[in-house]
Amino acid sequence: MAPSASDRPFDFIVYGATGYTGKKVAQYVVQQHASLSIAIAGRSKDKLLAVAQELGLPESSVLVASLPSSDTITTTADDNEKTKDQLVQVLSQAKIVLACAGPYRQCGMPLVQAAVEAKTDYLDLCGEPQFFDDTLLECDEAAKTQKVLVVSACAFDCVPAELSTCLVSKELLKKYPGTQVAGVEVCHTFEGLSKANATTFHAAVDGFHAASKGDLKSSRKKVTEKFGITKPPKRPDDWPKVPEQPGNLPTYHKATDTYILKFPGADAAAIMASWRYLRLQQPDTYKDRPNPRLSVCFGVQSQMTGYKVIGMGAIFSGLASTSFGCNMLHSNPGLFSNGLFVEGEGPSDADLEGVSFCTHTTGYGSGSKEEMVKVTCKGPEPGYVATPRMLVALGLTVLNHRDKLAFSGGVVLPGALFGETTEVYESLKENGITIEVVGDETK
Numbered sequence: 109m110a111p112s113a114s115d116r117p118f119d120f121i122v123y124g125a126t127g128y129t130g131k132k133v134a135q136y137v138v139q140q141h142a143s144l145s146i147a148i149a150g151r152s153k154d155k156l157l158a159v160a161q162e163l164g165l166p167e168s169s170v171l172v173a174s175l176p177s178s179d180t181i182t183t184t185a186d187d188n189e190k191t192k193d194q195l196v197q198v199l200s201q202a203k204i205v206l207a208c209a210g211p212y213r214q215c216g217m218p219l220v221q222a223a224v225e226a227k228t229d230y231l232d233l234c235g236e237p238q239f240f241d242d243t244l245l246e247c248d249e250a251a252k253t254q255k256v257l258v259v260s261a262c263a264f265d266c267v268p269a270e271l272s273t274c275l276v277s278k279e280l281l282k283k284y285p286g287t288q289v290a291g292v293e294v295c296h297t298f299e300g301l302s303k304a305n306a307t308t309f310h311a312a313v314d315g316f317h318a319a320s321k322g323d324l325k326s327s328r329k330k331v332t333e334k335f336g337i338t339k340p341p342k343r344p345d346d347w348p349k350v351p352e353q354p355g356n357l358p359t360y361h362k363a364t365d366t367y368i369l370k371f372p373g374a375d376a377a378a379i380m381a382s383w384r385y386l387r388l389q390q391p392d393t394y395k396d397r398p399n400p401r402l403s404v405c406f407g408v409q410s411q412m413t414g415y416k417v418i419g420m421g422a423i424f425s426g427l428a429s430t431s432f433g434c435n436m437l438h439s440n441p442g443l444f445s446n447g448l449f450v451e452g453e454g455p456s457d458a459d460l461e462g463v464s465f466c467t468h469t470t471g472y473g474s475g476s477k478e479e480m481v482k483v484t485c486k487g488p489e490p491g492y493v494a495t496p497r498m499l500v501a502l503g504l505t506v507l508n509h510r511d512k513l514a515f516s517g518g519v520v521l522p523g524a525l526f527g528e529t530t531e532v533y534e535s536l537k538e539n540g541i542t543i544e545v546v547g548d549e550t551k
């Protein structure tokens with residue numbers, strides 16, 4: 109039987125601490141939250157010991173556990189059972205697992221299943237929409253029964269967009285009594301040119317390929333059927349439209365003085381999944397609300413940059429839709445991303461310096477065009493400086509304020525779980541990520 113929370117020696121286990129991001133997450137906890145007890149875990153003892161030494165962690169904080177494999181040729185069912193038991197035993201030593209091993213398509217599911225069995229809350233960095241649906245299908249029931257929280261997308265994908273959407277909606281309803289949220293626009297802008305580790309590129313190639321074969325659609329269909337999800341009520345025709353929508357070409361966006369394009373990340377999928385989850389779990393509050401119109405975009409400084417991004421995107425999606433093209437993409441992330449993705453060691457500290465993001469979110473009321481609230485989310489370099497802060501801030505919210513969250517168990521995204529709490533915004537702020545109503549910054 110899994111030990112109770114108070115009998116667990118560690119607050120957090122960082123699984124995948126040998127990876128580029130996992131190590132930064134562990135480092136952030138060690139440097140900024142020294143009072144927390146933390147373990148690092150993964151499949152390679154030697155690599156973990158090297159990370160522990162670098163971070164000044166004792167050998168007793170190194171926990172070795174592989175993930176069960178789905179390959180039935182090289183692994184027997186018996187071996188897999190032993191591997192799983194070992195993983196459950198490792199995870200049951202902590203209250204929360206910060207799951208940093210990816211791509212999640214390959215390593216996510218066994219970790220979620222083991223966390224549920226170990227009764228250990230699970231938070232990850234996954235930005236792969238099919239994984240949101242697959243974990244919901246496979247694990248929601250068990251997670252609810254075990255009262256375990258399984259939360260994906262606790263990273264730049266999709267914390268700024270999801271929690272800004274929640275805050276803007278809440279403030280809009282407060283500021284204009286009687287109104288409904290008719291539209292939400294999320295626009296990411298960036299200062300400096302960020303670089304990224306190639307694993308995210310590989311995850312995107314495989315995710316796009318699977319979606320082009322219909323796998324994403326099929327997972328979504330299974331979710332709809334299994335949970336009996338019905339469509340939200342139709343949006344009234346007279347609700348105001350989101351005024352500046354991204355089109356197929358870079359479009360000037362007055363509010364941010366940039367040229368906007370549709371954002372290719374998982375934000376829109378996560379926001380919609382949170383809305384769906386709330387409609388399903390809290391029908392009295394959400395069933396009769398039409399979904400707002402949603403626009404998620406990002407801004408670039410010039411029209412020319414916008415055209416270059418569209419060109420790279422077209423090459424990427426063309427290649428990722430065939431197996432041959434996927435192999436080409438996997439073999440050269442740098443070439444096919446114009447140097448954005450770095451293979452091997454990942455981006456250097458210098459690459460991450462001087463980079464920052466601002467997510468501008470506007471909520472529009474159903475009453476008139478004048479009903480509007482703006483929220484900004486600001487932080488440092490999004491992928492590897494802000495992301496560890498977000499993951500840890502959300503982890504701390506679960507650790508310290510579990511009783512204030514919308515659910516006590518289940519497979520849920522950050523918006524649905526944390527959106528209504530004030531503690532998550534405070535925790536993010538304490539960790540250097542601000543989500544604030546424009547005009548309220550001094551509060």
Ligand SMILES: NC(=O)c1ccc[n+]([C@@H]2O[C@H](COP(=O)([O-])OP(=O)(O)OC[C@H]3O[C@@H](n4cnc5c(N)ncnc54)[C@H](OP(=O)(O)O)[C@@H]3O)[C@@H](O)[C@H]2O)c1
Nearest residue numbers: 124126127128129209210211233235263264265305307308
């Ligand atoms: N959403 C966001 O904003 C965001 C930001 C950052 C990262 N991420 C995601 O986080 C994940 C990790 O990224 P990264 O750049 O840190 O990648 P990485 O450097 O390649 O690290 C991958 C980690 O996963 C482990 N791993 C891989 N396959 C495994 C398996 N079969 N069994 C056990 N462990 C396994 C690796 O262990 P070994 O060292 O033993 O190989 C390593 O610790 C990716 O999915 C990435 O997309 C998302």
